[in-house]
Amino acid sequence: MSRINWLLMLSASVLSLALISQQAHCNDSTEQINNDSCMKCHKRNGKMQGHHALDELNLSCSSCHGEKGNHPKKPNDLMVFSADSDLAVATQNNVCLTCHIPKKLADTEWTHNVHAQKVACSACHQLHPQTDRIMTLTTKQRSDECQRCHSVQR
Numbered sequence: 829m830s831r832i833n834w835l836l837m838l839s840a841s842v843l844s845l846a847l848i849s850q851q852a853h854c855n856d857s858t859e860q861i862n863n864d865s866c867m868k869c870h871k872r873n874g875k876m877q878g879h880h881a882l883d884e885l886n887l888s889c890s891s892c893h894g895e896k897g898n899h900p901k902k903p904n905d906l907m908v909f910s911a912d913s914d915l916a917v918a919t920q921n922n923v924c925l926t927c928h929i930p931k932k933l934a935d936t937e938w939t940h941n942v943h944a945q946k947v948a949c950s951a952c953h954q955l956h957p958q959t960d961r962i963m964t965l966t967t968k969q970r971s972d973e974c975q976r977c978h979s980v981q982r
Contacts, residue, residue: 864889869900877958885927892923892955909950920948939974947977 861876866889880887890896897905907913909920921944933940943951952962952973965973 859883861887861889866890866893866896876956878955878960880955909948909955911948911951913948913950917946917948920950924949 860883861881864876867875870889875881876889879885880892892907892909894905894907899906907915907920907923909915909923913920930940930944933944939952953960954962962970962973
């Protein structure tokens with residue numbers, strides 16, 4: 829077995845163990861964010877799960893979406909992270925960069941550097957579900973995902 833293949837298998841194994849460990853840990857320690865006052869009305873959207881719901885991160889809904897202000901009235905200042913959001917990409921990503929360090933992101937996955945100013949983190953990452961789908965994709969599936977935006981125009 830070549831050294832490169834061995835390193836790839838080792839990397840895949842470590843990532844798999846980390847994801848399994850995260851999922852096992854997430855099942856029991858998401859009480860704090862799911863008791864947030866926002867959940868009184870938004871429980872119909874489902875519980876906050878996954879890594880960002882961990883109690884030790886001490887996050888609340890307002891940590892990412894901003895303070896309630898005059899919500900539920902419209903217009904309001906709550907930040908919504910989606911492809912059709914009115915928020916500028918930089919504004920959306922700055923929320924993520926409050927906790928996530930750009931250098932670490934770049935070291936983990938080169939695409940973070942390439943897309944940081946043009947694509948919102950939420951275009952690839954989903955934070956409310958148990959598992960962030962992008963983290964479970966194979967290399968081929970990630971490549972296919974990239975093709976959604978990077979298809980060759982003829």
